[in-house]
Amino acid sequence: MSPDTNKRNSPPPIVFIITIGLIGFGAYKFLPGLLKGKNLNTPTSTSTWATSGSGGIANRISLGNQILLTSQTTGAKQAGVQAFAKGDYQAAVQNFQDSLQQNRNDPETIIYLNNAIIYLNNATASNGSFLKIAVSVPIGSNPNVAQEILRGVAQAQDEINNIGGINRAKLQVEIVNDDNSPEVVREAAKTLTKDPSILAVIGHNASNASLEAAPIYQQEKLVMVTPTSFANNLSGFGSYIFRTVPNISLMAAPLAEYVVRTERTTNIAVCYDSQAPDNISFKDEFVASLTAAGGKLVPTVCDFSLPSFNPESAIADAVSKGAQGLMLAPHIDRIDRAISLARINRGKLPLYGSTTLYTFQTLKEGQKDVDGLVLPVPWHPDTNPGSRFPENARQRWGGIVNWRTATSFDATQAVIAGLRQSNTREGLQQALRNASFSTPGSSENVKFLPTGDRDGKPILVQVKQGGSTGYNFVPLR
Template identity: 50%
Template sequence: MLHKLKVDRKNIVLFVYVVILCLLGPLIIVINQNSNKLTEQFKQQNDKPKQSLATRMSSGDRLLITADINPVKQSAVQAYASQDYQTAVEQFQASLKINSNDPEALIYWNNSLAKLQGETVKLATSVPIGGNLDVAKEILRGVAQAQTQINRNGGINGKLVEVTIANDDNVPEIAKQIATELVKDESILAVIGHNDSNASVAAAPIYQAGELVMITPTSSAENLPNLGSYIFRATPNTRALAEPLAEYASDIARKKDIAVCADSQSEVSQSFQKEFTWAIYSRGGSINPIECDFSAANFNPSQIPSEAISAGADALLLAPSVRSVNRAIEVARANQERLTLLGNHSLNTYQTLQEGQKEVNSMVLSVAWDAKSNTNNAFALDAQKLWGGAVNWRTAMAYDATQIAVAAIKPGNTRQQVQMVLSDPQFVTEGATELIQFLPSGDRNMKGTLVKVEPGTRSGTGYDFVLLQPPTQALK
């Protein structure tokens, strides 16, 4: 009897155990499946920055400038992605016949030819496609023109140049991520970029640590070369740009009390304001004490000109970053031609002419270069043929930055050798308008020039940037 009771108890326990398993088994499976899903989602979330970054870079396997899409260009990209480089050459060439003013297509066409030949020399360029498309295209035109010229002449030591394009949106954090990826790709020997000084300053320490030369075509913030021996620029620094404008304002326009609008969140704007202020004071002038910050939360463009006039100002300098050009134009509109307008190089854009119209008429700007500075210049003439119109200083400086990289790569094929060539005090190479030489700081040995907004037909807006005589010549 006792034995039977023990058996019954064992059966009952076994029965209960089976019931529990039947009830909990499906739940355990569901939990495990959900756990796997969460793990996969977590992995995907961790991979998102990499996936996002991949969509920001291309040598021809994807389009970055979606504004210039056409079916032929899409076919070319598909062929390139499939490593069918012969078809890619043909399709990119056909796309250029549809739109000859497309620097992205020209770079990818050159890359396709380079891939057909075999081993390439690889450069990269980082531009703000999603931040300011016009500026990005201006820089890409310079890179594309230089790449085309170099490859037509046989490339570098018999190898054609391949260029990877990256889109940093002029956002410092994205610029840092892109710099990290470019440093990892050991085949890249130099980088042409970035555009905005904030982006360049953010990325520079990464290039320095990775021993990859960065040559910015457009960042002029004064402190940039201090960030490392691998950091160079093709454009003049802010002092070289601000001094001619201050000389014009003081000695030619005879302005003695100048109000300044700048961007407190921009390295280049703050640097330009500082150098311009120093140059004005050194000439006996003064800077009006009114506050005008394009980044201020309470920014009110309609009040600024009136406040400046009430405070005794006789001129107004607009020194925005590329990101705050629209706010500078708003101030110009509010000015209604009352104060003499001056501008920094960031305002040398199509947007300024198109949106500013008569309100920016007669504004004088300091820029790195102007196409009319030498009417017989080979670079300017080639650019006119290639792009169907005149180009501005960003295109010229991007062309020069590419030529600098190529000149440094010719005698050396490692990143360290490229840096050593550029650091040599005897380094010199031919640029768009003049010989390119560096100061010991890594700055380019070059002065800015002045342009003035005047009615004209070249830009299609009704107004053009017209070259002014250098102040020293105008005073004679």
């Protein structure tokens, strides 16, 4: 399993109407998620609160009653969701376990297994036997990235449930497919805030998605912890908004300094995506740091979001204006445009990139054209000698995980630690906002600054030959 792994989803909707007056959410067997539930026998992800006035949003939400990652479908997994939908949790558990025997690195199945086990092992809601959270990821638009995030959540859920849960309450996780689409994200956020059993949301992925959802979560007082959104606009957004990545200025500055002081490259052209808030922020911070370090921005027009984007013209323009290097900052769903630019470049200009480019897609499709690309990341498996997380993840998933899995694990760990102090939305928010809050993460402890940003520092990595694709991201020593 490489920096990004392949999987997809989008299945049929299933509606559940709860009888006994209590709403519950499914739990899963292997990975982390936090939920506060009521009726352990009846999942709420497709109950009336999720479907009323929400159009097709119920098709995008699942505790285990439908498959969202369709590329990860097995016959046993299909049988598992059918059993889950009928309330036959014993059969669901068996089928999900059988599916994992065939495909162990499917995080959706692990989450569904954990959710089914929760329902199977608990007969009533009165014992407070589970807590519930949601995770929102772009399954339809970027299944690789979605699975990277789900793996981190799943691993945290599994670890906490295997040691008895949070103050004896198991963690339940609901999966949402938001496609990084602002319209879908708005509907998903409104739907999640209306379910009183959901205590936190892990997500969203792209900054434009998180910025769309954040006002809704803030107004309705539901904690959001994004593991992957870097946009400056999220810093200090609100008291319920957190992220487990550092401020973008901390990510961009080391790259700019490396370009000027180590590689002695001063004239840099920039290609970015004007519709990606995180990469706008990265571009702005990179340019500011580049100038401060003695470098110079080469004035070119290169915008990955434009329909008229032309990689040949972009490279020709940069070279004609004296560029000595090229910094690429694409939207996560438009990485193919950055790769096309690298392909046209053919090694003429050294390449640098934003954190977004750390993907399996970059390596698989870029190959020799991205050889030597340098970019910053908040975490790398080879730079955490004292942490058990990288090896635990490798054993669980059968391969090396990347920074998105690590920061998603950290986001879930933070929520778990906060729920140990209080299992209410307000209590969780107060725990995370406390200046003394700290909990072990995938490497360093997870701590939040008053802005809600992660207290941390980046690692510079470079694409070099090796790995399953022929190339890999290797830390710069």
